[in-house]
Amino acid sequence: MASGEEDRTVEEKETNNKKRTKGAIATAWLTFYNIAMTAGWLVLAVVMVRYYLQKGTHKGLYKNIARTLKFSQTFALLEVGHCAIGIVRTSVIVTGVQVCSRIFMVWFITNSIRQIQNEESVILFVVVWTITEITRYSFYTFNLLNHLPYFIKWARYNMFIVMYPLGVIGELLTIHAALPYVRRSGMYSLRLPNKYNVSFDYYYFLIIVMLSYIPLFPQLYFHMLRQRRRVLHGEIVVEKDE
Amino acid sequence: MGHVEILDAKTKDKLCFLDKVEPNATIGEIKSMFHKSHPQWYPARQSIRLDPKGKSLKDEDVLQYLPVGTTATFYFRDLGAQISWVTVFLTEYAGPLLIYLMFYFRVPFIYASKYDFTTSKHWVVHLACMCHSFHYVKRLLETLFVHRFSHGTMPLRNIFKNCTYYWGFAAWMAYYINHPLYTPPIYGEQQIRLALIVFLFCQIGNFSIHIALRNLRPPGSKTRKIPYPTKNPFTWIFLLVSCPNYTYELGSWLGFTLMTQCLPVAAFTLVGFIQMTVWAKGKHRSYLKEFRDYPTLRSPILPFIL
Numbered sequence: 185m186a187s188g189e190e191d192r193t194v195e196e197k198e199t200n201n202k203k204r205t206k207g208a209i210a211t212a213w214l215t216f217y218n219i220a221m222t223a224g225w226l227v228l229a230v231v232m233v234r235y236y237l238q239k240g241t242h243k244g245l246y247k248n249i250a251r252t253l254k255f256s257q258t259f260a261l262l263e264v265g266h267c268a269i270g271i272v273r274t275s276v277i278v279t280g281v282q283v284c285s286r287i288f289m290v291w292f293i294t295n296s297i298r299q300i301q302n303e304e305s306v307i308l309f310v311v312v313w314t315i316t317e318i319t320r321y322s323f324y325t326f327n328l329l330n331h332l333p334y335f336i337k338w339a340r341y342n343m344f345i346v347m348y349p350l351g352v353i354g355e356l357l358t359i360h361a362a363l364p365y366v367r368r369s370g371m372y373s374l375r376l377p378n379k380y381n382v383s384f385d386y387y388y389f390l391i392i393v394m395l396s397y398i399p400l401f402p403q404l405y406f407h408m409l410r411q412r413r414r415v416l417h418g419e420i421v422v423e424k425d426e
Numbered sequence: 427m428g429h430v431e432i433l434d435a436k437t438k439d440k441l442c443f444l445d446k447v448e449p450n451a452t453i454g455e456i457k458s459m460f461h462k463s464h465p466q467w468y469p470a471r472q473s474i475r476l477d478p479k480g481k482s483l484k485d486e487d488v489l490q491y492l493p494v495g496t497t498a499t500f501y502f503r504d505l506g507a508q509i510s511w512v513t514v515f516l517t518e519y520a521g522p523l524l525i526y527l528m529f530y531f532r533v534p535f536i537y538a539s540k541y542d543f544t545t546s547k548h549w550v551v552h553l554a555c556m557c558h559s560f561h562y563v564k565r566l567l568e569t570l571f572v573h574r575f576s577h578g579t580m581p582l583r584n585i586f587k588n589c590t591y592y593w594g595f596a597a598w599m600a601y602y603i604n605h606p607l608y609t610p611p612i613y614g615e616q617q618i619r620l621a622l623i624v625f626l627f628c629q630i631g632n633f634s635i636h637i638a639l640r641n642l643r644p645p646g647s648k649t650r651k652i653p654y655p656t657k658n659p660f661t662w663i664f665l666l667v668s669c670p671n672y673t674y675e676l677g678s679w680l681g682f683t684l685m686t687q688c689l690p691v692a693a694f695t696l697v698g699f700i701q702m703t704v705w706a707k708g709k710h711r712s713y714l715k716e717f718r719d720y721p722t723l724r725s726p727i728l729p730f731i732l
Contacts, residue, residue: 376602377608377609378609380687381602381603381686381688382690
């Protein structure tokens, strides 16, 4: 009777302890992750600035930053995992779409289509990404350490208003510049006849990708605007019921 | 005699007050009365509940058996524009039937103009057209004469979502199967014959299940009973599976994939399988919840596996 009750509270304490340790491990990992990512993108920023100061041109810059860019951006795949296991409270789909579009740009456009690597539009979106990611990851880091300077919070929720559209312009211009090379080389494409009875044309796929920015970009943009209103002005936004 | 007041579930505004309501009135009748004072909200788009965030009450629920006082307070939520299940099914199935035929007959502007109105030289392409058309004609006839729907309507936006899915996939697979550069199955006649047997077997199976399910339910009723195997051997699969209609449907499309050896068909089969598994698991769970004596040997869609 009495010992039964004791056993129950001991069990509860054990579960609570487990929960607390899991929470502590998650926080420790996320803090490490966000510091590492902030550092990665800072390195990228420094390399870009140094190159431009030394050479005075953006030509050849991509080759210098290619490895760091690929590494930092691909690592961000972990963030989808963070949402999936619940240690970060964001929608898996929103994060997934964001990260996938970045991976796509890095690996399937700039990395594989060498002729467009010196385009200005590439520099545009890489600069935008760098500024955005440094702000974002330092915001997460300081948040996890419970010591968030207001200017970081301000930057995180205001800079995107300009950065987001600029980044989209950079990305779209880059894909557009890549189109003639894709068409000429027929890369990543599968023609008929073949035993799978399917075909894939990377050229038309890229056109569809460009068109998909039209519905997708406003959704992500307004999502950020809503978050901004909630965080900075404490407005209670009534979400539309489905 | 009781009174009924209906409040908006979100704003709690008083929308309607019905006085002198019979205690044996059903929710369905109350919805009709509410519709008279708010003609834009026909009964199919009304969700009436006891609690603003609670579950919808059923049309058959009777006023006096609900936990309410002499004045019943209900909360109303607008479900949005509704469309009947029959309309949605007919539209989403008529599309693939017609679209596939357009590709089969090589209507102009799809393939190079020298192929306009020609026919494929591969006999499997003709067979595939017959199977695909038969499948959708069967679905249309079942919608009109066999199925007994629990719900009358679904949200209007579903018709756009569903038609995009069915029509889009039909166009995608029809384009390749009827293409002048189509490659017939590697293993030739053997592969096609096996595929056809699988396809026909599963079509008959699927139809048998639909008939068995229909016979569970008297006309116009919404009763739910556990389905059991009948004298028809195609229904004996009920011993192992809760939703054998989905099992047979998967089998039909696997057969069609084998017959056409076409990747888009495989993709369509996969996506359909994922969706049907979700539905089967849901149905299986509600069977378990509703019937305490539900047979334990049954799996949702694949015997012993899923």
